[in-house]
Amino acid sequence: MNRIDLAGQIAVVAGGAGGIGLETARRLAASGARVAIWDLNEAALGAAANALPEARTTCVDMMDETAVSAAMEAVQAEHGRLDILVSCTGQEARRCAVVDWDVAAWRRSLEINLTTTFIASKFAVREMMKRDYGRIVTMSSTSGKDGNPFDSPYATAKAGIMGLTKSLGKELATTGIRVNCVCPAAIDSPLFARLPPEQKQFSIGKIPLGRLGKMDEVAALIAWLCSEECSFSTGAVFDISGGRSTY
Numbered sequence: 001m002n003r004i005d006l007a008g009q010i011a012v013v014a015g016g017a018g019g020i021g022l023e024t025a026r027r028l029a030a031s032g033a034r035v036a037i038w039d040l041n042e043a044a045l046g047a048a049a050n051a052l053p054e055a056r057t058t059c060v061d062m063m064d065e066t067a068v069s070a071a072m073e074a075v076q077a078e079h080g081r082l083d084i085l086v087s088c089t090g091q092e093a094r095r096c097a098v099v100d101w102d103v104a105a106w107r108r109s110l111e112i113n114l115t116t117t118f119i120a121s122k123f124a125v126r127e128m129m130k131r132d133y134g135r136i137v138t139m140s141s142t143s144g145k146d147g148n149p150f151d152s153p154y155a156t157a158k159a160g161i162m163g164l165t166k167s168l169g170k171e172l173a174t175t176g177i178r179v180n181c182v183c184p185a186a187i188d189s190p191l192f193a194r195l196p197p198e199q200k201q202f203s204i205g206k207i208p209l210g211r212l213g214k215m216d217e218v219a220a221l222i223a224w225l226c227s228e229e230c231s232f233s234t235g236a237v238f239d240i241s242g243g244r245s246t247y
Contacts, residue, residue: 007032017044021088113157169235208243
């Protein structure tokens with residue numbers, strides 16, 4: 001493992017209690033960052049605390065603006081600053097045709113998969129602007145580019161995250177804050193394991209490398225995007241797709 005220097009950096013991984021989020025927290029901690037893991041799943045937070053005891057775990061409802069603000073204030077009170085936010089919040093929705101989606105369920109999926117990233121970014125930027133430095137990494141998906149069938153709210157939210165990243169990156173381009181997006185294809189993760197067999201095969205079949213990505217491969221890219229060396233990229237989308245993405 002190449003060690004990216006994040007010594008002394010204060011990092012929050014939202015949605016970090018499992019999957020790519022937890023693997024990212026591990027990688028950031030291994031690179032010297034002091035990591036706070038936020039998640040709503042208390043059982044997963046307990047497992048994360050056991051797996052990564054050096055990280056601070058906090059139960060936070062990322063859809064609740066007041067809760068996110070309070071959690072960010074707690075980080076500020078403990079460390080005096082925030083250097084890194086990685087937003088991994090989200091979940092796959094049930095597979096359903098557009099014509100059959102209930103509007104309330106559609107809106108909830110967008111809240112979970114898109115609005116949570118907006119809320120986290122909003123409060124992270126407020127802290128980062130105090131020192132004119134920060135790194136924000138958002139998590140999208142190739143489904144946001146390709147629009148997988150029967151997956152419309154998830155794909156729409158992931159496309160929205162790319163748009164949010166591009167807008168925020170441009171807004172902050174004259175500051176010391178960089179905002180970038182990671183866009184994986186199918187990754188060997190607990191989230192992927194829960195998909196129906198036909199959807200798994202559909203996703204793997206689109207990858208020219210012929211395999212799933214690994215969570216540590218995604219975490220390695222995120223770690224670089226969180227570093228000071230990532231200084232001339234902002235508002236960008238970084239594919240990690242095994243050759244699937246062509247634009």
